[in-house]
Amino acid sequence: MEYINSFYHFRDLVVGVDTNIPLTDQTYTTAINFDNAATTPPFNHVMNEIVKFSPWYSSIHRGAGYKSQVSSKLYDDARNVIAEFVGANIDHHSIIFVKNATEAINKLSNKLLPLYKDGVVLSTCMEHHSNDLPWRGKYKMDYISIDKYGQLSMEDLKSKLVKYDGKVRLVTVTGASNVTGYINPIHKIAELAHSHGSKILVDGAQLVPHAPVDMKSFDSPEHIDYLVFSGHKMYAPFGTGVLIGPKATFMKSPPDYPGGGTVKIVTHDHIEWLDPPEREEAGTPNIMGVLAITGAIKLLNELGMHNIENYERMLTDHAIDSLQNIPYVELYHNPIKRGESVSIIPFNIKGLHHSIVANILSHEFGIAVRNGCFCAQPYIQRLLNISPEDTKKYIGNSNLPIPGMVRISFGIYNTIEEINTLVKALYHISLNRKFYFERYKKDLYSSFLN
Template identity: 45%
Template sequence: MEKNWHEQIRAEILGLDTIVPLSDGTKRPYINLDNAATTPPLTAVVQAVQSFLPWYSSVHRGFGYKSQLSTEVYMEARRIILDFFGAPADQYIALFVKNTSDGLNKLSQRLPLDNAEVLTTWMEHHSNDLPWRLRKQAQFIQLTKDGCLDLADLERKLKKSRRPVKLVTVCGASNVTGIINPIQTIAELAQHYGAQLSVDAAQLAPHYPIRLQAGPAQITYLTLSGHKMYAPFGSGILLGPLSAFRNGIPDQVGGGTVIAVSREQVVFAPPPDRDEAGTPNLIGALALAVSLRWLARNNFPRLVAHEAELTRYAYNQLKTVPGLTLYGPPPERYPRVGVISFNLEGIPHGLVAAYLAFEAGIGVRHGCFCARPYVHHLLGLTEAEIISAENLAKAGKKCLLPGMVRVSFGFYNTKTEIDLLVDALKTLRTEEEKIKYRYRIDPATGEYLPQVGNFKAALLRHTKTFFNL
């Protein structure tokens, strides 16, 4: 029964039967273990987009039938998204943005934070670090040795900050270790000390149910990306209270953001128009809403449970690979989404990723995953080692930069795929000397490519086929 259910679920994903070339000239089905970066599209999302495209037009102000229909579709998408996260439309606004990074940058510009502190953490993606850091108002919550959030330090900083703390902003789940932060506890602490809570939900929302008003303390702001939620059409969401966006100058201005402009004055529109400059990404909005509705109708909690089981299985199977180091606490001890980072002793992380891609047909990611301070912490780098890495980066020598290999799962992945990953890593471990000689490295990019053949040329030929239809 479970197997039949999961086979039906897998059939809802576009592209699972894609065959990719290997370095020895053979081909095999692609195994995507890079879902933390981007998930493949749901067939339901693609079908919805295709069915709507003949009716596609510009939203707002147009009075032709297609324009009126497009406006209604755009508004309905917003309603579906608010409902999915338990955000009443009379209290909350869902602003369409390009992605999580765009949403967090907008939030950092829109909140009136003068003479106030923002607390973030050292485990954040750069998107939830740099917007606050560059405003020179951020303090950073410390981490435990194994990469968890130090809640005692959070409370200490809430209590003793030199300026009032108006906002605590944390990732719902780490894109490096998959650790799920205790959001309700953080929300209660923030509320107790008079601060609001922003959650970067890019990694959490696709893999865990979130309700803004669940529990005694609430999430104030929530940001996420459609391309990580099986809707790769360039859209994301910033959710927040209506009152926070009712006034003030938006971070971007222009078409659609005003209701009146004269030589003397500018009158801004009410939300959401006030904060959605220009013609919006209607297709992206539709795609994200259809994806969320699909998750709700296909037993999202069951999909989450499958991913949790897969994560536990993968973590324990990876431990059987000789010389493999795993980062972050085990899922039995600390809740995690399906993100696992590791290193193989004596083998550069870039070479591990290249071998998996070119000889096993497995897509993973390597490097620091746009979370360098966190990766440095997990690797235990000294200050001198970090400075050395920064100097290498400035010099354009990416081949020696520290990093990890990351695998990440979606609800469609299987234990069989995990077994193939582990078998490939064990082969790499036992045959590493022979395998190392099969690759060359580009010092500027840090990429490992097969010595035989011309992969880049073949990739370029494949690329051009999409522009010659």
């Protein structure tokens, strides 16, 4: 494909890259989006596929009409596309379509409860709330610690696996942090977990769109038992996520969402459930979302995940080299291990609250970033060295601005020129902090919560 030979042409693949937006001075500028870790814009290819399929859109499964048969085949074939993309085994694994990674993890936490309710679930101190909160109140939990840079402590993982002496049933870990971008050694973690009788879940929401992922053969000690990821972070809108795990997991209990599409036979006295994955996909499936995510995956495959990873790493290296030379900018990363992350950079400007910096970049320069705690508040508290005692003063106090960070995150369509624009903007902001504080201090109480 022609785009493979020129990284810059990645930009041509994405909807809306040349959109003009208004600034506070009443002029217009081309929007720059550095908030890809939250949601990516869609691929043109995906939107074209949706339009092309629309005349054939119909009910999924059990429909005798021709359009229904076409829609059903597309939906069922999508599981093969997913399996090939992440190295799943279609005979061993169930590939279940859900709304997003959050729903996937919640579903798995429900499904494992009959099996693991007396066991221990090990999460980590660097997780998104979606890979922490679903496990609370159901299981005995503990957290693997992090070092001063926010990277996972493998030594603490080993220690806790030994401490619980075979009682750990699941190690649940992010593939790449949505705050720092750090990539965890998921296969080493898997091997350790398996050696102590545990399984592993990888939250792949930030890893799968940016780097090659291989679940590996289930007879390998390094295999990944469960994997989740979301389409909306990989250029595929319309709300579809994926949960992958052993079929046996989903055969051992009723679906957590029973209803239409989950059963073989129902009487007032008896229910016979369908086999997975169908029993876990209650109601009318989101065929448009599934078409979107498989269309995005096909294009990502064509471009090559290694090519994408290398290009985004080049963008990240250039941004870090530039940002660390700006006065008053504080970067939160390990300078020795820069290559061990996806394209996410958190920072602050001394003397300016993160919400002020984000609003200035948006209103004055047309640059979209994210600010706050990125749904990972315990991780942010540790990265900012906020003690548990200090954290308590923010609880129930809506008049106290919550500490956090500014996050920039790149996609394949971002460019060196856009980063240079950001660097110039931040340099200007850093040298005019008092002026901007007075102009934007009203925003301290409006947009910082998560």
